[in-house]
Amino acid sequence: MKSLSALAFTLLLTSLSMAADLPRATPESQGVDSAVIQAFVQTEDQQIHTLHSVMILRHGKVVAEGWWQPEAADKQHILWSLSKSFTSTAVGLAVAEGKLSIDDPVLKFFPNEAPANPSSNLQAMKVRDLLTMTTGHETEPKRPEEGKWVEAFLNHPVPFEPGTHFLYNSQATYMQSAIVQKVTGQTVLDYLRTRLFEPLGIENPVWGTSPDGITLGGYGLHVRTEDIAKFGQLLLQKGKWQGRQLVPAAWIEQATSKQVSNDANKKSTVDWKQGYGFQFWQCTHGAYRGDGKDGQFCIVLPQYDAVVIMTAHNNKMQDQLALVWEKLLAAFHDKPLPENPTAQASLKETLQHLTAHPAPAPEKK
Structure with missing residues (x-):
């Protein structure tokens, strides 16, 4: 016969297992x-x-x-751009923890990667514009094979006033990931692990990183249905x-x-x-x-x-x-x-x- 402590432990494991699945x-x-x-x-x-x-x-x-x-x-299944919704949730959690505001200028977080003479539109770009895909770009910034994706984003032309022109832009999501990592010291994957994935019972999520070690953000997350x-x-x-x-x-x-x-x-x-x-x-x-x-x-x-x-x-x-x-x-x-x-x-x-x-x-x- 199992001891009470062993029985309690078994019941705890059963409870945790049941809690991991939806009813x-x-x-x-x-x-x-x-x-x-x-x-x-x-x-x-x-x-x-x-x-x-x-x-x-x-x-x-x-x-x-x-x-x-x-x-x-x-x-597990690749989510492609459904990953973006998880990245924006990480931004929301960082906002709730007082790490940033959606009205913060993007350049605030990357003084070392900014161009020497940023345009007025780049200076006006806010975290909110990253979230809404209204960064002011006419074309999506590239992802250099050698890395420095943040620098490439900030050096890409911004012909439109941010907030006025919608362009679906995975690199805007990557910048959200980079900002979360900058203000929390954790990748988006690690930041969400204890705040979202573990409480939901999502085990072993897989999410790749850029050459700079930043969670991809805009795509690449793998989880189960x-x-x-x-x-x-x-x-x-x-x-x-x-x-x-x-x-x-x-x-x-x-x-x-x-x-x-x-x-x-x-x-x-x-x-x-x-x-x-x-x-x-x-x-x-x-x-x-x-x-x-x-x-x-x-x-x-x-x-x-x-x-x-x-x-x-x-x-x-x-x-x-x-x-x-x-x-x-x-x-x-x-x-x-x-x-x-x-x-x-x-x-x-x-x-x-x-x-x-x-x-x-x-x-x-």
Whole structure:
């Protein structure tokens, strides 16, 4: 018979293990129609080449999850630019700790890397402009193979007044990472490890660095599908996790709201023209998202109290996202639905037997 101390230790390990995973529930118990989820997954499977995983959360519980073989639940996946949303969260935490302000000039942090005669636009560039991709650049700064990415960024022409011209710019995110490292003495990966990753139960995140030893920031983070889902649920809960406020609610609200317009005509229905926050895209249907190349999505749907995660290797991201609006939103209901064992079994069968399709060959011209 185990001693009380050994039993307590076993229970503690069990508790920690359980706490590391999101709770599961049947779709109907959370007001979600299993048959509609199945139709959504099957349509994505047929029309998108190729998905790697999908996970749907409602009211904080996973109601559907699947991986296209050879992908699997325990495999990490590259996030590409979805990494940016994690970097901006690091900025928000550093702001909350009084390490910097989003209204600080960028040059304040890099006196030794600044050009001898910085332009007025460069002098006016603030951390806020890095966050909103409105640095004033006409083209994205290069990443020199020999390093000195910060110096290359600061020496790149800034023809527009910062805050007035949107240009998607991964090096602007890298500069956020460099600033966090400058003011905290830690890489963004290490800084987030104790403040975000460990509290969420995200184990062994992998994130590369530049030749200068600075976390890439704009891309390169590798975590599991469920880890992305935890991040999305944290956003939905305004930064609160298991009774702890990991990220200030005010920062989440600010970061995930529209800060700048990126549609000159202001009439587009395309999800990439709905505006931009602090490294988060605005969506149609009152949603927002972090996303990355090839179809990495963390979609937060506040009005549905839902989160949708997808990873993929797909070059038609708008089509992939549009199917969420067209096929999945109808699954969400305000109240629990009667349990439907037949539909649930059919959904489970579909989710357990997904196989990645080979990417279609390019068309001959």
